[in-house]
Each structure stands twice: as C-alpha cells, then as structure tokens.
Amino acid sequence: MKIEMVDLKGQYDKIKNEIDQAVLECLSSTAYINGPAVKEFQLQLEKYLDVKHVIPCANGTDSLQIAMMALGLKPGDEVICPAFTYVATAEVIGLLGLTPVMVDVDPNTFNLTSQEIERAITPKTKAIVPVHLYGQSCDMEPIMGLAEKFDLFVIEDNAQAIGANYTFSDGRVAKTGTIGHIGSTSFFPSKNLGCYGDGGALLTNDDELAHKMRMIANHGQEKKYYHKVLGCNSRLDTIQASILNIKLKYLDAYSQARNEMAARYDSFFQNVDGLQIPTRQPNSTHVFHQYTLKVKNGRRDDLKNYLAGLGIPSMIYYPLPLYKQDAFRQFSSNNFRLEFTEELCDEVLSLPIHTEMNTSHMDYIYNNFNSFFKKQ
Numbered sequence: 001m002k003i004e005m006v007d008l009k010g011q012y013d014k015i016k017n018e019i020d021q022a023v024l025e026c027l028s029s030t031a032y033i034n035g036p037a038v039k040e041f042q043l044q045l046e047k048y049l050d051v052k053h054v055i056p057c058a059n060g061t062d063s064l065q066i067a068m069m070a071l072g073l074k075p076g077d078e079v080i081c082p083a084f085t086y087v088a089t090a091e092v093i094g095l096l097g098l099t100p101v102m103v104d105v106d107p108n109t110f111n112l113t114s115q116e117i118e119r120a121i122t123p124k125t126k127a128i129v130p131v132h133l134y135g136q137s138c139d140m141e142p143i144m145g146l147a148e149k150f151d152l153f154v155i156e157d158n159a160q161a162i163g164a165n166y167t168f169s170d171g172r173v174a175k176t177g178t179i180g181h182i183g184s185t186s187f188f189p190s191k192n193l194g195c196y197g198d199g200g201a202l203l204t205n206d207d208e209l210a211h212k213m214r215m216i217a218n219h220g221q222e223k224k225y226y227h228k229v230l231g232c233n234s235r236l237d238t239i240q241a242s243i244l245n246i247k248l249k250y251l252d253a254y255s256q257a258r259n260e261m262a263a264r265y266d267s268f269f270q271n272v273d274g275l276q277i278p279t280r281q282p283n284s285t286h287v288f289h290q291y292t293l294k295v296k297n298g299r300r301d302d303l304k305n306y307l308a309g310l311g312i313p314s315m316i317y318y319p320l321p322l323y324k325q326d327a328f329r330q331f332s333s334n335n336f337r338l339e340f341t342e343e344l345c346d347e348v349l350s351l352p353i354h355t356e357m358n359t360s361h362m363d364y365i366y367n368n369f370n371s372f373f374k375k376q
C-alpha cells in the first residue's frame with residue numbers, strides 16, 4: 001500500500017479540469033504579473049477571512065518580513081516568538097537585526113501562552129509572534145490583552161492554521177490571522193490552502209499598515225518608479241492566484257475531511273499506552289495541518305523507523321529547538337534550555353493527513369502501530 005504524507009497529485013486530479021482551465025487562461029492572457037486573478041484572490045480571501053485587507057506576496061517568510069518592516073521595528077528591538085516552530089518565524093527577526101526572544105510553548109497545545117510571553121517581556125520588547133502551530137489557534141484573547149497593556153505589536157504566524165476559528169470570551173468568533181495587528185500566511189503547496197509553487201499573504205484590519213505593507217512588497221513604491229521606503233519584490237504570481245481562487249472554494253471541505261481523519265486517528269490512539277493524541281483547545285477549531293502525536297518513553301525514533309520500513313511516512317516537526325540551531329546560537333547562551341520545547345522535539349511525530357486519505361490507509365497505519373506497541 002502506498003501512503004503519502006501529503007497527496008498533492010490525488011488532490012489535483014479531483015479538481016484538474018477547473019485548475020487546468022484557470023492556468024491555461026492565465027497563460028494565454030500573458031498577464032503573468034499582477035493579473036486579474038491576483039485581485040480576485042485578494043477579494044475572495046478578504047471575504048472568507050472577514051478581514052479588511054489581504055496583501056498577497058511571494059511566500060510566508062516574506063510576509064513575516066514585510067510585516068516587521070511595516071511596523072518600523074529597529075535593530076535591537078526584541079520580538080518574542082516560540083522556540084518550537086518552523087525556522088521562518090525567527091529567521092526574519094534575526095535577518096532584520098531584531099532580537100528573537102525564544103520562549104517555551106504549552107506542552108499540550110504546542111502553542112505560545114500569555115504566561116510565558118509575559119515572563120519574557122522587557123523594556124526592549126516591541127512585538128510578539130504567536131504561531132498557530134499544526135492548525136490550532138493560540139489563546140489570542142490574553143495575548144492581545146498583554147499587547148495592549150505593554151504596547152506591543154502582534155503578528156500572527158498563521159501559515160499552518162488558515163481557516164481556523166478562534167472564539168473570544170464574549171462569544172465573538174474570528175478567523176486566525178485576523179486578530180493581531182497583522183497576520184501572515186503561506187500558500188506553500190503542502191499547506192491547507194496551497195498553490196503549485198510559492199505564495200503568501202499579509203492580513204490586517206489597519207488601513208495604514210495595509211498601505212505600508214503593499215508599498216514595501218512592491219519595492220517601496222506608491223507610484224511607479226518613485227520609491228518612498230526601502231522595500232522588496234514580493235508578489236504572488238497570477239498563475240498561483242488563479243489556482244488559489246479555485247482551491248479557496250474547497251478549503252472548508254478540506255478542513256472537514258482533515259477533522260474526520262483526525263477523529264479516526266484519535267479513536268485509534270487514545271488508549272494506546274505511550275502515545276498522547278493532540279489536545280483540542282476549547283476556544284479554537286482545529287484545521288489539522290498536521291496530526292501530531294507525542295510518543296513517550298524515548299520510543300519516537302524507533303517507531304518512526306519501524307513505520308518507514310512498512311511504507312508509512314511520518315515527519316518530525318521539529319527535531320531541534322531554534323536556540324540549538326547553529327544560526328540562532330548568537331541569540332542565547334550555551335546552556336539556555338526550555339523544558340517543554342526540548343521534550344516536544346524528542347517526542348512529536350506527525351502522521352500522514354491529507355484530503356485524499358481513505359479509511360484503508362488509516363487502518364493499515366493503525367494495525368502497524370498496534371504491532372509495534374505489542375512488541376514492547
């Protein structure tokens with residue numbers, strides 16, 4: 001049995017006619033840069049997320065960088081981010097001469113908490129980057145409360161959670177990425193809303209920030225050949241936008257399919273000694289960008305190898321805390337250590353979850369998990 005970690009081909013085959021037509025239209029129009037599909041996608045995504053401004057850009061890393069540039073952060077300013085995340089979150093902080101202050105995450109939700117953030121705030125702190133890891137929102141209400149109290153900016157890294165809903169204590173519901181001052185997202189092919197190359201977007205309800213970010217993404221110009229600020233070249237290709245216009249229509253159905261698979265995995269694994277299934281946060285829906293188990297008793301790597309031998313792929317997101325990466329050693333002392341981040345790097349294992357998986361794939365995975373755990 002062939003099981004993919006992510007089955008982009010199977011997903012494409014189901015919507016091939018629509019996609020092919022949109023791409024061919026784009027090819028024959030020759031409007032490859034800033035063609036009509038880009039504006040259409042911007043409007044569709046604004047509507048879907050219920051956010052005032054979507055600024056499409058070249059990828060999710062650029063979107064984080066453009067957000068930090070637009071906020072006018074200066075070298076030496078501190079930006080709080082999780083130590084347990086994809087490198088892009090902290091990379092752009094360092095790249096802009098800012099100081100990433102890496103903090104621990106909650107061992108059950110894998111996300112930043114307001115308690116850990118508050119502990120890390122200093123007079124130099126200017127911004128917080130909560131990452132909605134694996135598809136579930138950080139608890140944003142207390143984080144926004146802290147931001148207000150200490151006058152900090154919040155940039156939500158929503159690359160893994162597009163479509164998730166967060167519910168405030170007064171019952172108000174908002175899509176992740178639209179709660180902070182700026183939201184950042186990625187349309188990397190394997191993301192829940194993925195294009196067929198690179199893509200990203202910035203989200204904000206603030207007119208002034210939207211204007212600045214649009215300008216920065218376009219060489220710092222408001223008017224062609226007149227450059228107000230230093231910017232960069234970060235555009236979403238028209239071909240990618242035309243693909244995203246189609247895939248956006250399916251996003252909720254894709255999330256639903258992922259949730260059904262996650263529920264089935266939960267039912268398989270919840271009573272297996274030595275495994276911990278993902279914790280659901282009560283005030284967030286989950287879009288299961290990843291279905292991530294914690295494998296206890298030091299058995300994660302053995303399990304991963306065992307599964308690989310049977311044709312079952314799995315991934316470790318992420319094997320090393322950011323502060324232990326060579327590129328980030330400059331930002332912390334040698335003996336710096338965060339308990340839960342280290343524990344998660346040793347225990348997490350993400351299983352295949354994608355819109356084309358069927359129950360026989362899942363049963364095959366389950367049966368082989370059982371045989372592994374029976375061997376102990």
Ligand SMILES: Cc1ncc(COP(=O)(O)O)c(C=O)c1O
Nearest residue numbers: 059060061086088089159186188
């Ligand atoms: C949490 C997180 N932030 C940022 C990124 C960067 O996105 P991109 O690969 O589009 O630059 C990714 C995706 O790879 C991600 O998972």
